[in-house]
Amino acid sequence: ETGVTQTPRHLVMGMTNKKSLKCEQHLGHNAMYWYKQSAKKPLELMFVYSLEERVENNSVPSRFSPECPNSSHLFLHLHTLQPEDSALYLCASSQDSAGAYNEQFFGPGTRLTVL
């Protein structure tokens, strides 16, 4: 595997379910990100991790819970979601979180549908 991978690619869940999204980067980067992409809206930055520590949490509801066990893996745990949470969830990584010049490398995303 190369670059940034995400699993699953598609997920359908009920509002009472608990599920997790997984992201893995094979680039040796130190920073990882979760974004939410909704139709016709800008990408919304949800969480930023640098060296496994959360450095940013953009007022995301507590029903989204991130976890970064090491610099290569990032999870997004989902619990009691709402239909408006249906979106494409993108994971990205970069060399570090502070360097503005650093390119972010994106995964293919998980298409989440909440029924």
Next chain:
Amino acid sequence: AQTVTQSQPEMSVQEAETVTLSCTYDTSENNYYLFWYKQPPSRQMILVIRQEAYKQQNATENRFSVNFQKAAKSFSLKISDSQLGDTAMYFCAFHDYKLSFGAGTTVTVRA
């Protein structure tokens, strides 16, 4: 607050022709970076081109070039000699202390 505006939701261009995507941003910072990302229908977003605000020279990457107007806070992307593989959604992004994206422009290249 940072804002990035892409005023063209959709654009269509004939193969081999040129298309220009507009982007404006708002900031009080003097040092920052600007990016154009491409998201093809397969959804993996990739970097197309980047520009440092302190550089006056416009960035160029093969058929992709930008027109950076710092005073006007404008950062347009020109795709020359459009190819079918250029069909994608294009996002303008701005970075000073974090990366902020516009809503995207869907570009369709017609054969």
